[in-house]
Amino acid sequence: MEIKIESADREDFLEMIELADLTMPDRMNLHELKKYFELFPDLIFKATHNNRLVGFSCAGIDMYQTTGWLLFSNVIEEYRGRGIGKKLIQVRLQVLQQFQALEQVLVTVNASNTASICALQSAGFEMNRMENDYYGPGKHRNIMRLAVATSASRNITEPPVITAVGFHYFRIIRKDRP
16 A cells, blocks of 8 residues: 655645544634644645545744754554554654754643554654643643754754555655745
């Protein structure tokens, strides 16, 4: 099965919001996704199979470009467990590594989402802290952290063109933007 991971464009917006409505209706809305396209247009990625959107994700960077964020990741149920989420983590980390001042990458994760926690741990993330009542009474926020080597000691490269994982074939495509 060939899954393509590539930069998302504004043309993908409607399909992405439809997928979000199905898979995470309480977490993503039209205005939030529009903001991400305005703030981080080069940090939004999509996963497709036979030209069908099967997942998408976004990264962000703070104004000092020292802290990156994995803002969200979403894979439709029938495609979960195939390594797509891990590939979406990897491509976002590779793009964030291009920010020379980057010191750390953070991600919010639900404590009950063991699949995401395992995928993030395999990428080097560790549990950092919990913020009580962040989303309201009894709704806590768990933050995982990945420390990043200084720019002088890391080798910044373009994402790979082709990567094989298990029985699944992934092709990561980076579009040039004007």
